[in-house]
Amino acid sequence: MTESEFLAGYDPAAYERPALAVDLVLLGIRAGRLAALLLRRSQQPQAGLWALPGGFVGIAETLDAAAERVLRDKAGIGRARLEQLYTFGAVDRDPRMRIVSVAYLALLPEAAFAEALAGGAALTAATLVVPWAGEAGGPVSAVTEDGAPLALAFDHADILALAVKRLRGKLDYTDVGFALLPEHFTLRQLQDVHAAIRGAPLNKSAFRRRMRDRGWIAPTGAREAGTAFRPAELFRFDRSGQF
Amino acid sequence: MTESEFLAGYDPAAYERPALAVDLVLLGIRAGRLAALLLRRSQQPQAGLWALPGGFVGIAETLDAAAERVLRDKAGIGRARLEQLYTFGAVDRDPRMRIVSVAYLALLPEAAFAEALAGGAALTAATLVVPWAGEAGGPVSAVTEDGAPLALAFDHADILALAVKRLRGKLDYTDVGFALLPEHFTLRQLQDVHAAIRGAPLNKSAFRRRMRDRGWIAPTGAREAGTAFRPAELFRFDRSGQF
DNA sequence: CTTAGTTATGCTCAACCTGAGTAGAAATCG
């Protein structure tokens, strides 16, 4: 039987279908480190564990639309650039039933991250501990500001790990570094964000040179205020720089 | 209502679920260009159009397992390294019903590609025409060996386009270039594969130097046979070179 | 056997990029 014949004779109700959900990895910078927004599960299974905001995909709803709806309703965030990350389909990833989940990634500027935490959605910021270098991949764990571990629900540790890996991979040739910063920023802030994503320090002068040469940043003419020492120049992201 | 409450009260049968499928992008090199294996649809809808091999995901079947089953049953290929590409979830991507499809990518060495074509699965090799440079992305089209266009079914042109984009992005820092070659190959063959994926020529000496310096290739001592001119040395992929 | 033709391989050289260090500029604090 060919695929065509199979599809033509397929009865939508004849076979049991997996449930389809989306889960959101919402990342920001917290105390100079990568952090994710998590919700605490209050019900069984896995009550008390920490989970990514998620929800089921409607029958007439795009995956992207489902992710935007979850962003709005579960995380209380109005707008963010969501990007599909990976689809997780292990059979036993949820103990109740078969749920296939499409993971999405969004990067929040510091203000949006703080606003989401202060909102009514009972979100917590979990600092990510990434024990591997570069794009090797591997497990990650989540801790509170005090360093206390946060137990993650389901396969959400794997989802977070993949998000960090993807982020590191895109750091050098896309604008992900700017997505975590406010509109105006100093080169030092930009470098700190890159260092937080990489999990490793960067050469200062080489970094500054590269950013200026690539044409990604434009000087605003203004300077930092309120610093104890020489204020740095403020830049903004210049989208006209080619990618 | 929090996510936990929602999930706890969720009745698996209460809401209509999208159907979940996998589609396979099977790529190889054909006459020095990237080519994909396609099936011709014999039934409505979109009868006569060309489609990627695909199939539905079973209720107790991993996404990866479904992709492997389709590879075996629909494409007649025993083994290949499948990698998840992206999940396509437009509401109207299939006119019959809502189908969300997880696309997978596999790279076939020249022999496996030819063997699949010769097998009983009625597959056709479609040369991919990629009108954009680098990782810009955009539409692709498929043509026969003679240059005649092949009309693609559903959103499969988008899936192929994303596969090419992904492949180009991974070319420089992973082993994808070797996956399309036989076990023993010359540096010229390796360079041709890279050029076919990039869609642009490469500097010869710089390419050779880079490949040798990275430790990805190991000389076999043997030489090409049957060439009209000086035979090139045969190399094999050396997995011990770090990534 | 000799020579022309063609590709493989190794070498050099200039241009560019990166990591590292140094020196002066600009601000606050005591």
Added chain:
DNA sequence: CGATTTCTACTCAGGTTGAGCATAACTAAG
């Protein structure tokens, strides 16, 4: 005003890349 700290620009060595040239290795034609 001087000490302190960070920002910014500059230089320099080392490594990588693109480009070209010389030689090696092989076949086919004469």
